[in-house]
Amino acid sequence: MLDEREALANEGSGRGMPFGMHGANTAELRDIAGRFTFRGGMVLQSASTLRGQIERIDWEGPDRDRFVDEWRARTDRALVDLGDLVERIGIHDLPRQADEQDDASAAAGGTGGAGVPDRGDVESGKSDGERRAHDTRVDDPDRHETVPDEIPNDEVAIDPYDINQQALGDCWALASIAAVAGTDPELLAENVQYDEASNDYLVTLYEDGEPIEVRVDGSFVYNDEAGAYEYAVGDDGMPNYASVYEKAIADHYGESYGDIWGGKPEEALALITGREIETQGFDPFLPWQQGATSDSIAGSIDSGQSVVLTTRNDLPDDSPIVGRHAYTVVDVRDDNSVVLYNPWGANPESGLTSEPGLEPGEVVVPADQLDTYFRSSSATK
Incomplete structure (x- = not known):
């Protein structure tokens, strides 16, 4: 009753x-x-x-x-x-x-609701005009320059530090690619197969944990006036493994690079790895929720998980950490400070980047400053 x-x-x-x-x-x-x-x-x-x-x-x-x-x-x-x-x-x-x-x-055999909110998260503060400026189709021959030979994609070539984001606002994807490159380069290597006859790359991505295949050719957006490739490249200015993944992700979402301007690291990590993702805020809005800390990040890193941090939206222009941006977690030190990598391949000069021995793009954030600069942490399970 x-x-x-x-x-x-x-x-x-x-x-x-x-x-x-x-x-x-x-x-x-x-x-x-x-x-x-x-x-x-x-x-x-x-x-x-x-x-x-x-x-x-x-x-x-x-x-x-x-x-x-x-x-x-x-x-x-x-x-x-x-x-x-x-x-x-x-x-x-x-x-x-x-x-x-x-x-x-x-x-339970029922049906759920329909519709999803806008994917836009980090870098979503850019204007629609800036986003539309990058609505280059992944198959537009007039904007692409072909790389005729196979792009190295073995475990040696997959270097998390060999990523330069450049003009496209897809830090959410590139920081995630770098995170996986640092923890599981074998997965990235296995999931890209090169077809020499067609100069195509068959990239395995994942939807709801199930593999899907995306085929892209070996050409990449090129700026004739600048004489350089426009989107993700390696330190030498040439397309690399990250460029292939970036193009495959753009093709997957809508056939245009503008479709991946702004997004969520947790979505990119799931798309690249097929694994479940845990996202924690540094300031949980409910008292019983577990917030992200340097200890929780260290636990993820020690377990071999890929971790990406999302910054706050309204950091000042002179902040040593870029607002509306995503950073790859490289390491957590004994003093609980967190070593991060900026997919720009560089950082604003500051006390957080002046430590001798840091790689280009690295920044060290003390544990007690994490919630000042960052709003969430996303990690593979």
């Missing part, structure tokens, strides 16, 4: 759901997730606008200095944290709840 309280709750819900149903309308969850993401971005934009207006006030003296210092330390920080929190709920938490509900419904 149906519990009376449950019957009343269902009757008053107005959702038209059958009595006894538990769970959520996943289409609505995803719709709300998009709204959270949008509203979080609005809060961050408001913080940026107010910050600029305050800095431009025609006001001098100690009172002005005290006011600005207090604004930066309290109000501005609170607004940025709020925007990050709301945006993270929309980008990570609500979609994950919807996915889990769909999985539970499928296991």
Whole structure:
């Protein structure tokens, strides 16, 4: 017999759901997730606008200095944290709840909701015009230059430091490629097969853990005016294994490089490895959630997992860490500081990059500064 309280709750819900149903309308969850993401971005934009207006006030003296210092330390920080929190709920938490509900419904023989929110995450702050400027089709012969010989793709050639992102806003994918190159180069080598007769590459990617094959040719976007390849290349300026993967990912998502401008590292890691991915925020929004720490990152690295960190959206221009960006985790030191690699192959000069012996693109972040610069950590399982 149906519990009376449950019957009343269902009757008053107005959702038209059958009595006894538990769970959520996943289409609505995803719709709300998009709204959270949008509203979080609005809060961050408001913080940026107010910050600029305050800095431009025609006001001098100690009172002005005290006011600005207090604004930066309290109000501005609170607004940025709020925007990050709301945006993270929309980008990570609500979609994950919807996915889990769909999985539970499928296991029970039911159906889940439809529709997914925008993939845009890191580097999504770029304008639509900038994104459209890179809507070059992966098969456009007028924009490509052919590499006639096989691009080395053995375990020696797959070097996590041999990636230069260049013009395309796909750090989410390239940082993930570098992370896997550092922990499982054999997988990347095995999943790219070269066809000498056609000069094509057959790349194995994964959807829901199942392998899929994407075929791309050996030509890559070339800028005639600059006399150089435009997107991911190695340190020598020539296409390499990362270029092949980048082209395959672009083809998979929509046949245009603009389709991979902005995205989520957890999505790229799953696409490249076929494994489950765990994403943790550095500031979990629910008290019982486990947040990312240097210890949790160290545990992932010690277990041979590939780890990528996503930065906060509103870091200042002079920050030593780039905002709306993704970094590959290289190592966690004994003092719990985290060594990261920037897929740009370089970093803004700062105290975090001035340590002798660092590779180009490496940066060292102390454990107590991780939540200042980063909002989430994604790791393969």
